[in-house]
Amino acid sequence: MLESMLVQPDGLLPAARYTSQEFLDLELEHVFGKVWQMAGREEQLVAPGDFLEYKIGDESIIVVRTETGGLHAFPNVCLHRGTQLAHGCGHFEGNSIRCPYHSWTYALDGSLRYVPDREEFTSIPDDLALKPVQVDSWGGFIFVNLDPDAKPLLEMLDPLPTLLRAYRMDELKFRSYLSTVIHANWKAVVDAFNEAYHVQGLHQQILPFTDDVSIAYEQFPLGHAHYGQIGTARGILRPSPRLGLEPGEYDEGELLYMRVAALGGAFLGEERDAVQALRDSGPPEGSTLLEAYQERRLRMLGGRGFDTSGLEPAQMTSVEDTYVFPNVVGPLYPGTALMFRVRPNGRDPDSCIKDTWVLEWPAPDAEWKMPKIRDYPNWHDRNWGEITEQDYTNLGYVQAGMKSKACEGLRLNPRQEGNILRMHQVIDRYITEGEGRP
Numbered sequence: 001m002l003e004s005m006l007v008q009p010d011g012l013l014p015a016a017r018y019t020s021q022e023f024l025d026l027e028l029e030h031v032f033g034k035v036w037q038m039a040g041r042e043e044q045l046v047a048p049g050d051f052l053e054y055k056i057g058d059e060s061i062i063v064v065r066t067e068t069g070g071l072h073a074f075p076n077v078c079l080h081r082g083t084q085l086a087h088g089c090g091h092f093e094g095n096s097i098r099c100p101y102h103s104w105t106y107a108l109d110g111s112l113r114y115v116p117d118r119e120e121f122t123s124i125p126d127d128l129a130l131k132p133v134q135v136d137s138w139g140g141f142i143f144v145n146l147d148p149d150a151k152p153l154l155e156m157l158d159p160l161p162t163l164l165r166a167y168r169m170d171e172l173k174f175r176s177y178l179s180t181v182i183h184a185n186w187k188a189v190v191d192a193f194n195e196a197y198h199v200q201g202l203h204q205q206i207l208p209f210t211d212d213v214s215i216a217y218e219q220f221p222l223g224h225a226h227y228g229q230i231g232t233a234r235g236i237l238r239p240s241p242r243l244g245l246e247p248g249e250y251d252e253g254e255l256l257y258m259r260v261a262a263l264g265g266a267f268l269g270e271e272r273d274a275v276q277a278l279r280d281s282g283p284p285e286g287s288t289l290l291e292a293y294q295e296r297r298l299r300m301l302g303g304r305g306f307d308t309s310g311l312e313p314a315q316m317t318s319v320e321d322t323y324v325f326p327n328v329v330g331p332l333y334p335g336t337a338l339m340f341r342v343r344p345n346g347r348d349p350d351s352c353i354k355d356t357w358v359l360e361w362p363a364p365d366a367e368w369k370m371p372k373i374r375d376y377p378n379w380h381d382r383n384w385g386e387i388t389e390q391d392y393t394n395l396g397y398v399q400a401g402m403k404s405k406a407c408e409g410l411r412l413n414p415r416q417e418g419n420i421l422r423m424h425q426v427i428d429r430y431i432t433e434g435e436g437r438p
């Protein structure tokens, strides 16, 4: 039975991987039970006693900032009668965690400090404590791992810490945090943000200013991957070659304007204004409009105090879409990141929770406050923008189609959908071999 759900020797992905309860249960046990997963960001936990909750499947984990400035994580389960101790995010007053049911109270390190009428119990060991869950952080992201024997986080993230060093992810902070439910399997949602092959199908409106053809993909052994204009195409501003337009048939200034406008919030107002200034003045001798803009944006970012060492001008207008195995994917720009964290919604194979994290680099003198987490249990209750709504609508149809008896499986383009294939192969490795390493 399991065999028939694994990635097939010819590369076919059986649809049951996305639709069956059995497969999701295997993933929750062997993948989410074993891997490091992003629970939140350091800046959510500023003061001792600040906490956040991370839910996955049937599990809920509390991560708390300790009195010494470290992090501690434990299952969100009272040792008395199992009540959950806290929800969402907040602060434990007086640095103690009091169960709302009968007031058993724990220190921030999980040790049991107070039991009302303790002398009436006969079986409470002195050293009773909430079991620690592994917690660590990289790049400002807090990761938890339910496996007490997990390999160290940095080892398991390889090579992302090296690849993303110049982006200084640890200096970014939340600008917004949205959460919603998509009626599709969690992997279908990750898949939809882990390739650009669908741009010519689903997002045709962006082809006039999007070169969707010169996109390279690269996968790493532990399942992580990235894609974007890795390599040669960075210096060229052109529409999708699929449109068959010749250089005289489009305006580079218009293209640059559209590209920057499409990135919207990823660029600051002054950076958008710089496009217009350059269009008016024209690029300096010997440089193209794109090169001139990249240089200017790099200088602006540096001028605001961002350490731009390690960044090349070409990175200033290109997106590095990064996939952190198993469930975070999104585009990174210098100074800004958009990250989608996707989790199974409880134990439902047909729905998932998608968190949208917009991170940005706040200037050193800017005041920063953690934005409120906005939760939309029904994604239709918010305007997500044209492109994202095309994706969300489509994902409902993807899930419905895959559930049909007529769906034989998914046939991937080995190059443009290689990141997806790698993710599935690594999931199978966790399920069949108990670990993600090749």
Ligand code: FES
Pocket (backbone or CB within 6 Å): 078, 079, 080, 081, 082, 083, 099, 100, 101, 102, 103, 104
């Ligand atoms: S369940 Fe927590 S104190 Fe009773």
Ligand SMILES: [Fe+2]
Pocket (backbone or CB within 6 Å): 192, 198, 202, 203, 387, 391
């Ligand atoms: Fe899309």
